[in-house]
Each structure stands twice: as C-alpha cells, then as structure tokens.
Amino acid sequence: MAYTTIKKPSDYFNTKLYTGNGGTQSITGVGFQPDLVWLKERSQAEAHVLMDKIRGVTKRLRCDQNSAEDTLANSLTAFDSDGFSLGSAGEVNENSQTYASWNWKANGAGSANTDGNVTSTVSVNTTSGFSIVSWSSNGAEQSIGHGLGVAPKMIIMKTRGTADGWIVGHKDNGWGYYQVLNGDNAKISDDRMFSPSGGSDPTNSLWWTNSTAWVSGGSTNCIAYCFAEKTGFSKFGSYVSNGVSGDGTFVYTGFKPAFVIHKRTDSAGDWRSWNNKADAFNQNDKSIFPNTTASEYDTTSVGVDFLSNGIKWRQTDTTNNNPSGGTFIYLAFAEEPLIGDNPATAR
Secondary structure (H helix, E strand, O other), rough: OOOOOOOOOHHHHHEEEEOOOOOOOEEEOOOOOEEEEEEEEOOOOOOOOEOOOOOOOEEEEHHHHOHHHHHHOOEEEEEEEEEEOOOHHHHOOOOOOOOEOOOOOOOOOOEEEOOOEEEEEEEEEEEEOEEEEEOOOOOOOEEEEEEOOEEEEEEEEEEEOOOOOOOOEEEOOOOOOOEEEOOOOOOOOOOOOOOHHHOOOOOOEEEEEEEHHHHHHHEEEEEEEEOOOOOOOEEEEEEEOOOOOOOOOOEOOOEEEEEEEEOOOOOOOEEEEEEEEOOOOOOOOOEEEEOOOOOEEEOOOOOEEEEEOEEEOOOOOOOOOEEEEEEEEEEEEEEEOOOOOOOOOOO
C-alpha cells in the first residue's frame, strides 16, 4: 500500500474537547469544516449525538441506542469553517459540563452515485478514505455505491426512519459477520448484512446489503459511514489480547494514534474509545463507551499507551480490556504518521 499523501492528519480527523455554556457558542479549532460530528458529554451520563452534512444540522442519531433519527432543536446548528456551532440543548451544551467531539472531513452535502442498483448520495474524501452514504432501502437486496475508489475496511450502517440497531461490518471479522454498535454482542454470523449475492465482499465501488435482515418493514432511509485504510492516517485491524497487566498486547498502526475504538468479537463486551486530548501523557486512563450513555470512564486500572507507532494495552480486565486470549477488532486514526514529512515523536 502506498504511503498516504496526508502530511497533517488533523486536516481530516480531529478530536476537540469543550465545555458547555448553556446558551449558544461556536466551537473552533477543529482545523476544517467537519462533515460528520460525533458529540458525547464526558462529565455525566448522556446520549451520544451524531450529525452529518448529508442529513443536516439538528438531525440526531444516537449510537448508544436503536432509536430513529429525530430533530434535536438548539443542538448542532451549523457546520462552520473551523468547527461547528451549538445551541442550548443539554445533550451537547449544558452549562459547565465537559464534552468530546470527534470530527471527520468528507465533501459537503454530497452528490448522486449510480454505481449500485440504487442511487445513493455520497459525500466522500478519497484522500482520507472516508465517505458518508445515504440511500433508501427497498426491502430487497441492494448494491450501494460508496465512492471511496477502494474497498472499504469498515462500514457502519443505521436506519433513519425506524428503530433498528447500528450494524457494523469490519474486514477482520469477515463480511459474513456483523456487530451492533449500540450493543455489547460478540460478532454475529449473517451474510445478508454486507455480502449477499453469493458472498460478495465490498468492492472498490460498492457493497451489498439485504435490508430485510436489519430494517423494520424493509423500507426506510438509511445512512452509512464507510472507511478505507490509508497508510499513516488510519488503520482497521484485529489483535489477540494477552491478559498481562502492565505489559499488554502491542498493536502496530504505523502512526501515533489520535483516536481508537476497540471491541471484543469472540465474547460480549462494551465498545471502548480513547483519544489523545483527554489525557496528554501515557498512560491514557480516560475512555468513553460508544454503546452506553455512561460518563467518561477514568481509572488507572484500565489504560493504554499511545506510542509513535501504535497502541500498547497496559492494564487488564476479564472482558473489555486486554483479557487473556480475547479477540478484538479496532479502528484507529493518526495524530502523526510514523514516516513521511511530519513523522511522529514519542508521546
């Protein structure tokens, strides 16, 4: 795989922490106009809020539950040139509460894509390997264009008009399996999610899904977030944990991580996310669970090091973090690449 042309990863993905003021405010310092913003209150229990440029401002999806899209007034009210604007909604801007935002750059409101047997609307950034895809399910098998130009490594799908779960496909699980972002399930075997048509994997232009397997009634508007791997910027892989406290499994990414999500696949266990802004130095003890409303989890008994070339799990537990012999998938985005014009230094 060729080295990515991205010299500054924060031009395409960035974590921004902020404190709510209970009124209105503009969050700046993201470094670009984001097209997907994922918001989560850190200081107390509250739902995750995801908004994107295709669906539009105030159009809320919550990854910790299967609820349909709704309108959250006075929430994210604008995608700005260096961040986003907020209203007074407590989920995103309660006075004195602290928040995390994860921001991705795609390509605005998107355009029509006719690569599949259904026309999709695609907002894509081929440099960073990220696309937002909207389409209407029809209660049958569909092929859907994703616009990446290379096969995706991970796809996250959600219905907009019905209360159905978040469906996650990951290349290291195999496309005949899926996991549920709003649940703690082990991976589930069902090739109707991502590879019907006799087991066809996603290609450089499209993926397959049979909406009867995951859409109530088979017909509604849907959204997907699709990710390709870019050397030095993003990594989608798997590992086996070793259960050794203080000297857990090392996972090579080829860059200093800025954001990591991992999930056990062989057993039930929570999704966990870690970022480079919540803790400035190793060990990183602060994590957020994408599948729950819980506040940020902060304990030295569970932690990870972000190294110049990867992830080093430090502490162990019996389920979610470095148990003995657990199989995990992960996604990671870079703070700095290991090689190139802007190489990583030690954290």
